[in-house]
Amino acid sequence: MTSPETAGGGAGSDTVRTLLRMRATAGREHEFENAWRKAAEVISTVPGNIRQDLMRDPDLPREYVIVADWESRAALDAFGRSPRRDHLTTALRDLRDDADRHTYQILQTLAGREPAVRVLVTTTVPAGEEAVFEQAFLDVAAAMRGVPGHLREELLHEPGTPTYHLLAEWTSKAAFLDWVQDPRHTDRTRELLPYLNRGFSRRVFTIAARPP
Incomplete structure (x- = not known):
């Protein structure tokens, strides 16, 4: 099992995680998922981006949470100020009803044991x-x-x-x-x-x- 100090984020790590909740427009959920996938593929090449996940509430299929890990707050802010960010997220904005975002510093990560x-x-x-x-x-x-x-x-x-x-x-x-x-x-x-x-x-x- 990986220890907290050697996993993705240890104590004092600069790594940050953003949680972006979005409600897709009714009937356009599939378009929303495709738009996220296309944007995420490009964002994955941005310096400082570690990983991205798209999650959906099984009981509320219009409710999504986008999770992104970044090497530092500075890397996240640099992307947030870039024209590239607005261009990549325009399609998502047109397919959602509302959204809110929170950013957290990752203090500890403990990886589970994978099966042999x-x-x-x-x-x-x-x-x-x-x-x-x-x-x-x-x-x-x-x-x-x-x-x-x-x-x-x-x-x-x-x-x-x-x-x-x-x-x-x-x-x-x-x-x-x-x-x-x-x-x-x-x-x-x-x-x-x-x-x-x-x-x-x-x-x-x-x-x-x-x-x-």
Whole structure:
């Protein structure tokens, strides 16, 4: 579990969050959601913007809350003063009946524990190369030791076929995706790349239950 000090906002953090409540014009809810999505895609490229969410009240489908996190109040204010902001939010103003906004400083964030996942990679190995492939797997598995979030690896073979399955367990999907984007990923898995470059499939599964 992530500690408050290392999560998205710690004590004394400059990060701020805005909550913008809007009531969409009756019958134009779908237009409102599309307009928000288009504006949010552009706002996500603005320096200082961290994330945005659009939420809707399930009991009052016209009631929306737009949540945005910014690195600092200064970054938020800079965007608020920019001509870009008025241009991006014009469509939303035309699709709402009323709105109010509040800005808060994020003092503490405590992330919940994500469920563990299994990653299944399936590939085929040409006849006669099985031993080389299996050794490459063992070498890569050894190089994976110590990677944050990585728990274990297994190599499965379908008897009588050229099909192999690489089964890995990770503490969370986020940990796995962080590793995929890590520049060291290619270096540590280099020995398997010739087999994967020929074609492979990858699926990610959440572990729903595990006996004690």
